[in-house]
Amino acid sequence: MESSSEMVGFPLLIESSYRACTIPYRFPSDNPNKPTPTELSWIHLFASATPSFQKRAESDETVPDAKDRAEKFAQRYGEILEDIKKDPESHGGPPDCINDENAKAISLYENVVTLNDAVEDPEKRVETLIRGIFAGNIFDLGSAELAEVFSKDGMSFLATCQNLVPRPWVIDDFDAFKLQWTKKSWRKASFICSNLMIAVIFVDNSGADIILGILPFARELLRRGTQVVLAANDLPSINDVTYTELFEIISKLKDDNGQLMGVDTTNLFIVNSGNDLPVIDLSSVSQELAYLASDADLVILEGMGRGIETNLYAQFKCDSIKIGMHSRLYEWLQELRRMLKVSKRNQYSRVETQLMLDEKAEYNVTPKMTFCVLIHYEDPMPSDTDIPDPSINWLCSGRVKDFLIYLDKKLKKPT
Secondary structure, eight states: OOOOSOOBOOTTBOGGGOOSOSSOSOOTTSOTTSOOHHHHHHHHHHHHHHHHHHHHHHTOTTSTTHHHHHHHHHHHHHHHHHHHHHOTTTTSSSOOOOHHHHHHHHHHHHHHHHHHHTOOSHHHHHHHHHHHHHHHHHOOTTSHHHHHHHHHHOOOHHHHHHTSOOSSOSEEOHHHHHHHHHHTTTOOOOSSOTTSEEEEEEOOBTTHIIIIIIHHHHHHHHHTTEEEEEEEBSSOOTTBOBHHHHHHHHHHHSOTTSOBTTBOOTTEEEEEOOOOSSSOOTTSBOHHHHHHHTTOSEEEEESIIIIIITTTTOOBSSEEEEEEEESOHHHHHHHHHHHHHHHHHTTOSOOOGGGSOOTTSOBSOOTTOOOEEEEEEEOOOOTTOOOOOHHHHGGGSHHHHHHHHHHHHHHBOOO
């Protein structure tokens, strides 16, 4: 169902400082008729994923001419990407960026929730749930490499939970989040529902990501007396779960009493975000989402596109969490290097020399390095705080400097 109303700004967003881009694609000094390295890396990513999408489309037995349609899609999509390589604005700019996976994940849901419920210690339980979100986010069939692994060998969700990279993660605010979780200290007075904490979760992928990662976490919030709003895409985009698809998934997971394994779902809301991209611009969301989120105590953005690529530094009037697996760490480091050079050349920021990711330095990072794990937790930002324009000064923030220092120490090879 498409959103029938005019789009509005997300009510808890501090819009004066907002730009829906963590790492900008281009600077004013970039040639407008030539793709930047970041744009080319995205074009390559989409192009490399096309064969896996075509193969999966061909296997759809519900479509009589699936093979012909898949072939036409691959050909046309490839032509569009080549056009954008020649002229970045030829199709309005770089591309913006599933039923079988859902069925497999639904069959595992009860076991995953049972294992979570068996963890009695509240701190250990929330860590288990967070690791489940990371593990689910790995199952991203929008990634060509992971789609191939999944189709050939399958992937074990529980094994993935156990084999996550150890803490500390690249950005790791889990301890601060855990403290708030155990204190239940998010709740504030609400004119809509004064006795409930309200959490808004922007969800990401279909399959294991939503079913085995996010929904067990949402169920735990419901069990603790929280009103949960799940914001999903209006229309399909790569493998992201849609608003209507999420309704179907949850209806299949509910028991005869309308509960999620014994937990009441009266305070669970599924809302159309108004979005049709694998990222999200929070200055333009559906009115339904804006209404339900207007007095929320916690905002969670999950996944690489929404939580990292576009909103890692978004500021909110309430607590927020950005959480996900970044699968393009190598390319991200390359773009950070380019940005630091450009920003220094144009004097857009005061980045110290020692923070430069020197191209001559050797790092333990390769194009095949897969995951960069992030959980970024922030206390609410006062709405009247004067925050510099992030398009100019974001590299000056302590958070980014700390991040670069951490990467430099963690990834540089010993001399």
